[in-house]
Amino acid sequence: MIVRPAQVTDLPALLALVRLAGRGMTTLPADEERLNYRLRWAKRTFAEQVERADADYLFVLEDDDQQVVGVSAVAGAVGLREPWYNYRVGLTVSSSPDLGIQRHIPTLFLSNEMTGQSELRTLFLRPDQRLGSHGRLLSLSRLLFVAEFPSLFGDKLIAELRGSADEQGCSPFWDSVGRHFFQMDFSHADHLSGLGNKSFIAELMPRQPIYTCLLTEQAQAVIGKPHANSEAALKILSDEGFDHKGYIDIFDAGPVIEAPTSGIRTVRDSQLLDLAIGAPDEQAPLWLIHNRRLENCRITAARARQSGHSLVVDRLTAKRLQLRPGDSVRAVPLLKQQQQAVAA
Amino acid sequence: MLVLRPVQLTDLPQLQRLARESLVGVTSLPDDSERLRDKILDSCTSFEQNVQNPGPENYFFVLEDLTNRSLIGCSEILATAGFDEPFYSLRNRHFNSASRELNIEHGVPALSLCQDLSGHTLLRGFHIDGAWTGTAASELLSRARLLFIAAHAQRFCDTVITEIVGYSSDEGHSPFWDAVGKHFFDLPYVEAERLCGLESRAFLAELMPQYPIYVPMLPQAAQDCIGRIHPDGQEAFDILQREGFETNHYVDLFDGGPTLLARTGHIRSIAQSQTTQASPGAFIDARGRYLVSNDSLENFRVIIAELDYLPGKPVTLDAAMCAALKVTEGRQVRLIAL
Numbered sequence: 001m002i003v004r005p006a007q008v009t010d011l012p013a014l015l016a017l018v019r020l021a022g023r024g025m026t027t028l029p030a031d032e033e034r035l036n037y038r039l040r041w042a043k044r045t046f047a048e049q050v051e052r053a054d055a056d057y058l059f060v061l062e063d064d065d066q067q068v069v070g071v072s073a074v075a076g077a078v079g080l081r082e083p084w085y086n087y088r089v090g091l092t093v094s095s096s097p098d099l100g101i102q103r104h105i106p107t108l109f110l111s112n113e114m115t116g117q118s119e120l121r122t123l124f125l126r127p128d129q130r131l132g133s134h135g136r137l138l139s140l141s142r143l144l145f146v147a148e149f150p151s152l153f154g155d156k157l158i159a160e161l162r163g164s165a166d167e168q169g170c171s172p173f174w175d176s177v178g179r180h181f182f183q184m185d186f187s188h189a190d191h192l193s194g195l196g197n198k199s200f201i202a203e204l205m206p207r208q209p210i211y212t213c214l215l216t217e218q219a220q221a222v223i224g225k226p227h228a229n230s231e232a233a234l235k236i237l238s239d240e241g242f243d244h245k246g247y248i249d250i251f252d253a254g255p256v257i258e259a260p261t262s263g264i265r266t267v268r269d270s271q272l273l274d275l276a277i278g279a280p281d282e283q284a285p286l287w288l289i290h291n292r293r294l295e296n297c298r299i300t301a302a303r304a305r306q307s308g309h310s311l312v313v314d315r316l317t318a319k320r321l322q323l324r325p326g327d328s329v330r331a332v333p334l335l336k337q338q339q340q341a342v343a344a
Numbered sequence: 345m346l347v348l349r350p351v352q353l354t355d356l357p358q359l360q361r362l363a364r365e366s367l368v369g370v371t372s373l374p375d376d377s378e379r380l381r382d383k384i385l386d387s388c389t390s391f392e393q394n395v396q397n398p399g400p401e402n403y404f405f406v407l408e409d410l411t412n413r414s415l416i417g418c419s420e421i422l423a424t425a426g427f428d429e430p431f432y433s434l435r436n437r438h439f440n441s442a443s444r445e446l447n448i449e450h451g452v453p454a455l456s457l458c459q460d461l462s463g464h465t466l467l468r469g470f471h472i473d474g475a476w477t478g479t480a481a482s483e484l485l486s487r488a489r490l491l492f493i494a495a496h497a498q499r500f501c502d503t504v505i506t507e508i509v510g511y512s513s514d515e516g517h518s519p520f521w522d523a524v525g526k527h528f529f530d531l532p533y534v535e536a537e538r539l540c541g542l543e544s545r546a547f548l549a550e551l552m553p554q555y556p557i558y559v560p561m562l563p564q565a566a567q568d569c570i571g572r573i574h575p576d577g578q579e580a581f582d583i584l585q586r587e588g589f590e591t592n593h594y595v596d597l598f599d600g601g602p603t604l605l606a607r608t609g610h611i612r613s614i615a616q617s618q619t620t621q622a623s624p625g626a627f628i629d630a631r632g633r634y635l636v637s638n639d640s641l642e643n644f645r646v647i648i649a650e651l652d653y654l655p656g657k658p659v660t661l662d663a664a665m666c667a668a669l670k671v672t673e674g675r676q677v678r679l680i681a682l
Contacts, residue, residue, distance in 0.1 A: 094527075096551050101530050103528055177561070180558060181441060183450060200445055206558060210555075
């Protein structure tokens, strides 16, 4: 398995993949024209022909038979072309010392706080491939890419996790908040938003803070709660140091998780090593390895052994990375130290 | 005969009885003898003072049944709402949003805490004994205040407002309070209203929501209470509406009850009342029923009288009327048809 930049020729494979994803994959709609556009844009991004504000690094996960089985992306910056909105879950205290009353009322404040930060998005792995370390490879490869090219990204990485919704795609938060202002159902609004048609948000959203105590109980219950389908993604990023600091999606109240770029484990712990071909131990840990290229970026996960400034991998891994012995790689253990200890 | 007059300290015991019977939400009438006593003294001072511009004065009136000297109702005028302490209401206004691209344009109503009604004269504390509701006594009790304003215009503001008691159930539950105020005050509705009548209103400012409340987010039962009148408040509402008062986009922050507003000079009983001289005597045919005031200050009196009155001529009043109004030959009186 390798992660590489998506190509225009991936269109049919990607279309098939996206159709499997169905609802919820709002940033990658199953629309041939839109998808084609996005692939062309990604190509220009990897060729460094676009500004950070427009950069869309779209990756695919490909098996050794050149089958595309997953997709993930990271945006150079959000909110620099059109405003980027989140709610911050803040607190209002209603207090009268004389009467002995003190009420703590969580309150939603509309915020553009994440403007200029880079966003991890569009992660989908074919269900039959959700085993081993494929999910982790698909997600973390983006972080290793950021580690190699920090100047292309913001001080923080963020990810908006899908919020709670029922089987029909109805979001209790939307029904209690957004519906009143948008006069459309959640999936339609989410669809429009995913198409990049975001100006309507600014035009229609309530500008004033919202007291959560005035929302339905169902809506209050899902604030900052990820959809069951997002829990795996949340776990992987939490292990990397991502945290929920109180920002949520304005539509479905899913958590926005964030981390300072330089503090992310993969970024912080990755090292530059020289590739060596050999026979790593069967018990050797899995490493995430990047060939340090931009347009021809290849990232894989493989058993490897560090020896001084060298990283010893098998021949197939070197081939997957399109590298020869002695070439420089950026590498980091796929799992955190304590996780490896547990695994052992 | 019924006569409306300024309250006196000797009215205290009877007022307490009235206060106990008064509707929750008539917050200016507390069932507390100390507070009531203070209110009476405050009113006496207001009547005694030489006032050139409206200030914090509160004029407290009682309606007395002269046949048995019992009090059957009371009402008040606060010269300037918000003079001494903030006067809060909720402004119900649409926040407009439009997306040309999506062809959506609509307004979302939101309630915002405001003090917009400060600086207006406030009619309040209207309460009448249950046995007298729906009679001319209610008209007298409510509209006598307007005759007082007409006689002493320099003591009042250009605009007069009043808050009508909003809906609450027989058990004392206000759906509006339960959906809004309770979250911020952590008190049952009845208790909040009681505190409002009793304590300083400073706690309101400390506890009230400062951000707008979007109406569609409220439960339907609470939305239905916005501008809804308590059945017992309907009469007070109807009387003032006939006087030219109109509802507006301000509602009470506790129960969502409506606010009525009128330009002082446009109020029927003020604009159309006429002054003339009293002429003690006897008359044969009464042509109509009137509210008659003596235009006095500390000795202000208003009665209901069946009179033979021709505009521009002195009005003949019988001995009982003259006694109730404390007027003699040639004194000015003010009349308005009932």
